[in-house]
Amino acid sequence: CHAKDIIAHEKGALHLDECRPGTGKLDYRAYLTELAKLPQHPPLMLEHLPNAAEYDKAREWITALAKEMNVW
Helix, strand or coil: CEECEEEEEECCCEEEEEECCCCCCCCHHHHHHHHHHCCCCCCCEECCCCCHHHHHHHHHHHHHHHHHHCCC
């Protein structure tokens, strides 16, 4: 499963920009809840981030949220 987030801009037409998980509009509580229900326990992959620091921040945020939700 892919972990990314989006920010929507309306500049004459709808445009979606990818951003670090937790900084956009996707409902990660719903996403992690549904992922936890899958019997296969698929991996959650971070992608399309500009550097290692952003990957670290994304991983830390998702891990903290999953632990808070008790789905880790």
